[in-house]
Amino acid sequence: HTLPIEHTNMFPVEVSCNGSHPTYSEVSKIWLAEPLIHALTSDHEEEVNVTVERKKEHDKIIILNCLDSCYGHALDKLFNIQRHLDHHAHLGLVVIIQSSMRNLVPEGVSEIWELDTPFKTFEHRIKGFDQLVKTRVLESKEAYLSRADMNLDYSLLRIPLFVKHNPLRFDKLYEYPARITFILREDRFWLTNKVNHFLYLVARKLGQLSLIKFYFIILQNRNFRKLAKLLVKQYPDLQITAIGIGSPGGMNRYVQDLREPYQEYRMHEDERYRLYSESHLIFGVHGSHMILPSALAGAFISLHQDFKIPHFSEDFIPRHSNPQRQAFLGRFLSDRNSPKAIASHIKNLFGALYSMEKTKF
Template sequence: WMVPEGVAEVWLVDLKLSQLHGWYTDLDRQVREGLAGFGTVFFGKGYAHPDHVPIDIARFTGQQPFPMERFLEEPPHVTFIAREDRLWFRSPLSKFLFRATHPLGLRKLLARLWVSDQDRLMRGTMKAIRREFPGVSFTVAGLGRPGGFGGLAEDLRTLQMDEATERRWCAAYGRSQFVIGLHGSNMLLPTAHAGGCIEVLPYDRYENFVQDVAVRYADVMQLFLYRFVDEFATPRQVARHALSMFRDFRTYYRNNRTNVF
């Protein structure tokens, strides 16, 4: 999964990123043995935050990204990215109470209350968007328990990840004018495929601004299509940005892509 064509072998090291700061003699031995049969070996640099614009994501996932030039021609679709370990909170008090459950040993018992409230925030956003654009459809993707959206959205959330699920998610991203979700690495693949995003950005993540977004455009279109809102933004505030992206795209695209020197 996500290995591009032309790669002959994959050496997979089953260690967490935090563990890779150490030195493992057995791993060193295996690498030396694996490289012994080659006359020349070149090492490619790995960048934590590369320029995403020139990257053809379809080489890795097999899913074509949303074509920006067809933003208004394709059926309107929005995908929400949801997870249960990092949440969209309704208020500072809600966030404080959620964090207080951890030292009290109540997180597992009570976490579902906040997850359900996050679902309510997403449903409220969907309904606000649909009041203005009745034809828009929605998908919810991410690591979490499915349920609670009825006929309002296609719910692809799951706690059991596999390649088929990941491909279904990427297909949803690829047909989305934009995705909506909370800051985190969970936004990388969605933004690499969708036309744009609206991200709920927590205060304590300002120094990581845009690190989790695979920006696809090198011109001012990125200012229009990648939007960031307060971590306690209301559904109405998030929907306001979504509606603007649908309503104002034609004018913005004409002024900044068509009528330019």
């Protein structure tokens, strides 16, 4: 029986040791219950290097497990550090993370356990990891396990604590030349055509996406090129940057293309956060690591695919206490929107900022 922590606080799972008699919510079947049961009952174990960094010695600890096969879920778990530093300062905080998130861990934690492996590895058991945790618990005088709450109130989140940069101030949106940052990945695509959408879903379903993704990359790059050309025509001094995991190329002269392969991408995290915090607007497809950029940039436009509608609001962090300002500066649109339609949204956003100046009652 799962402990009341993380997502299993809302969606508990029960199963016999041999995998029989499973009990779980149908809502959590595909993304939580079935993968968990498979990991528990499978003989497969992953070999992963674990690096333990002890910053402070504590005999009373609280363990925060931030491991998850989904980056967004892992990030929410990581944000629990703020609560523990604020309210459990008497305990040593042990944070367990995937290696690419190491730079997000703020000062004040006692230990960092870093696992250098892809996120998808955490769909399986990690060889020897259970014993590592038990050994650390037995070394301590008192040991607690964090609830790792997933339903966080983002309005209380102090983003600079994690990314070391302040979000762009609202009044900076009036300063020109403006900067727009495109966020691209080679496994999330902006496809405006129904036929291409259908082809993408079929390839994804059959596990053949890698064979034809070059075609979708060409289409996506073309859409971003068109958008950049339309925007520069409207704003000649506009600065446009493309950031993401992938190979640079396929853009036009209006775009500074800073895309990188994954290994290089990991090394320049702080520079990306700086660019996001200087961006008037970020633009990308849902699932392209838009969460932290949305908390740093002045505004964002997130494109969602139809099958992502149930999750469209999970890929951002709200910045503004004024609901109208947040709705104006944070837009969720279908990926069927053409470059021309997106350009119209951006023109409206930059041209009607004055309407967001509100007088208090």
